[in-house]
Amino acid sequence: MCAPSLIHEVRLDLSRRHFLTTLGASIAGVAAASEAERAQEKPVRLPKGFRDIYDLTHTLSPTTPVFPAFKPMQMVERFTIARDGFYANELTFGEHTGTHLDGPIHFVNGGMSADRIPVDRMFAPLAVVSIKARADKDADATVRVDDLIGWEKTHGRIPAGAFVAMYSGWDARIADARRFLNPDAKKTLHFPGFSEEAARFLVKERDIVGVGVDTLSLDTGAAQKFVAHLAFLGAGKYGVELLASLGAVPPAGATLIVGGPKHHGASGGPVRVLAVA
Amino acid sequence: MCAPSLIHEVRLDLSRRHFLTTLGASIAGVAAASEAERAQEKPVRLPKGFRDIYDLTHTLSPTTPVFPAFKPMQMVERFTIARDGFYANELTFGEHTGTHLDGPIHFVNGGMSADRIPVDRMFAPLAVVSIKARADKDADATVRVDDLIGWEKTHGRIPAGAFVAMYSGWDARIADARRFLNPDAKKTLHFPGFSEEAARFLVKERDIVGVGVDTLSLDTGAAQKFVAHLAFLGAGKYGVELLASLGAVPPAGATLIVGGPKHHGASGGPVRVLAVA
Numbered sequence: 001m002c003a004p005s006l007i008h009e010v011r012l013d014l015s016r017r018h019f020l021t022t023l024g025a026s027i028a029g030v031a032a033a034s035e036a037e038r039a040q041e042k043p044v045r046l047p048k049g050f051r052d053i054y055d056l057t058h059t060l061s062p063t064t065p066v067f068p069a070f071k072p073m074q075m076v077e078r079f080t081i082a083r084d085g086f087y088a089n090e091l092t093f094g095e096h097t098g099t100h101l102d103g104p105i106h107f108v109n110g111g112m113s114a115d116r117i118p119v120d121r122m123f124a125p126l127a128v129v130s131i132k133a134r135a136d137k138d139a140d141a142t143v144r145v146d147d148l149i150g151w152e153k154t155h156g157r158i159p160a161g162a163f164v165a166m167y168s169g170w171d172a173r174i175a176d177a178r179r180f181l182n183p184d185a186k187k188t189l190h191f192p193g194f195s196e197e198a199a200r201f202l203v204k205e206r207d208i209v210g211v212g213v214d215t216l217s218l219d220t221g222a223a224q225k226f227v228a229h230l231a232f233l234g235a236g237k238y239g240v241e242l243l244a245s246l247g248a249v250p251p252a253g254a255t256l257i258v259g260g261p262k263h264h265g266a267s268g269g270p271v272r273v274l275a276v277a
Numbered sequence: 278m279c280a281p282s283l284i285h286e287v288r289l290d291l292s293r294r295h296f297l298t299t300l301g302a303s304i305a306g307v308a309a310a311s312e313a314e315r316a317q318e319k320p321v322r323l324p325k326g327f328r329d330i331y332d333l334t335h336t337l338s339p340t341t342p343v344f345p346a347f348k349p350m351q352m353v354e355r356f357t358i359a360r361d362g363f364y365a366n367e368l369t370f371g372e373h374t375g376t377h378l379d380g381p382i383h384f385v386n387g388g389m390s391a392d393r394i395p396v397d398r399m400f401a402p403l404a405v406v407s408i409k410a411r412a413d414k415d416a417d418a419t420v421r422v423d424d425l426i427g428w429e430k431t432h433g434r435i436p437a438g439a440f441v442a443m444y445s446g447w448d449a450r451i452a453d454a455r456r457f458l459n460p461d462a463k464k465t466l467h468f469p470g471f472s473e474e475a476a477r478f479l480v481k482e483r484d485i486v487g488v489g490v491d492t493l494s495l496d497t498g499a500a501q502k503f504v505a506h507l508a509f510l511g512a513g514k515y516g517v518e519l520l521a522s523l524g525a526v527p528p529a530g531a532t533l534i535v536g537g538p539k540h541h542g543a544s545g546g547p548v549r550v551l552a553v554a
Contacts, residue, residue: 048325048326048327049325050325053396053397053399053400054396055396057539058539059392059539059540059541060539060540060541061540061541069356070365071367073540075540075542078371079346081384081385081386085384085503086383086384086503086506086544087382087383087384087544088347088371088372088373088383088544088545089371089372089542089543089544090348090369090370090371090372091368091369091370091371091372091540091546092367092368092369093367093368094355094365094366094367094368095365095366095367095368096365098539098540099539105364106363106364106365107358107362107363107364108358109358115336119330119331119332119551120330122330122549122551123330123553226362226363229363257534257536257551258536259534259535259536259537259548259549259551260536260549261547261549262334262335262336262337262375262376262547262549263336263337263338263350263352263368263375263547264336264337264338265352265366266366267363267364267365267366268365269368270538270539270540271536271549272399272536272537272538272539272548272549274396274399274534274536276400
């Protein structure tokens, strides 16, 4: 499912980030804090035989791509250590910003709000369905029923209570909002998503808690109607959009952990999404 | 560690919440959505022998208590299903609102920002240290070194890479901001926290990744200086404040999972905190 070249890219990206982190710490030049941080670098062993942790969350910033209807997140420094003794910011953003969750209420009158999703649905066997080969050539590619059947031929039936994620490779475009949204001359967006047929198959023929994509939407960018959103959220499932690093996580066998938003009445909100294997 | 009466209170609260949820769904009157939700209610089995999930996160709302220096969170409805085809809000809040994380940078120039905390530190053996018996009588009660030693006499040495949480019973006051902040006539706040000695003991004599409290601050409300914050964050540890339901989770043996904030340069931010046992 993951081309070796992609894994290599992810590793390069990780080491580049580590380099930038190290560089950042040197520039800051606060030896005491960095030493304390280094002392903590030995990994905490996961219990019960889990070995690997994956962070499927993009770092959110004012440059993170958002749907044209939304404003980018804003961050205003309200307190500084020099003046106030501590550093703190005020944040303003739409609920559907960054790596974020869609609760059923986002599209369904009277549907479940994100804060009320039972926590046992936030732990789920993760099935990553790659359509990267097609998405590389066709920005309007969709997850089709035969992609799901193909995944099952390799990995067995989609497990009960699964979270099914579309991996299109789109997360590699995250730093360039124009390439991520990919509008044409008429401002129609072009990026991959779930087909209506695949969405209906998953909610009717399989037992899932939710679905995810590495693009901005469960639907394709060019979709005229929110057919995938309505099929999934209308069936009480949740969605997660703007997932990161799906190409690095095993396509079967990992467990997803969704640190979902918990503000009252949430249509959705930024999430921390982790996977363990 | 957990008085039976408290467990009973938690259970009452859970059934009350379930009742309110059911009531809310009936009022909304959308049979289709609630049926879909009911169909999903069978629990997702956790892998590798975990049986129980605990949600240690308060529901955040404009009435959630905040430090007097901060504004309550604001939520503005920007999109409605009737007008726009979907429902979505815009949120504004300080980073230290609701159940939230403090990164080292919150108090340490050049310290690690919350988005850069390595994910392996977000999984930690959880040690819950109860000072509820004293806090019930004295709002200025602190976690002392002998409380930590007492926990170890019962449960064994604090595990490597642990997250140590103070349980004072303060979460029962969350619905009443005045009782939660507990100001006296001179506006000095009174609620429990970590003593400086206990903080120094944990960062020097034990191997922890972070600490938590069920109050608004790692320090007591009456503390004149941020001695506990400075001891913990100065040593590169993170803090989590406004934890919920610590009285319901086993005092030893559970694994904490912190769905930490990931906006660039975060001094901290709302988190989803879960525990599994």
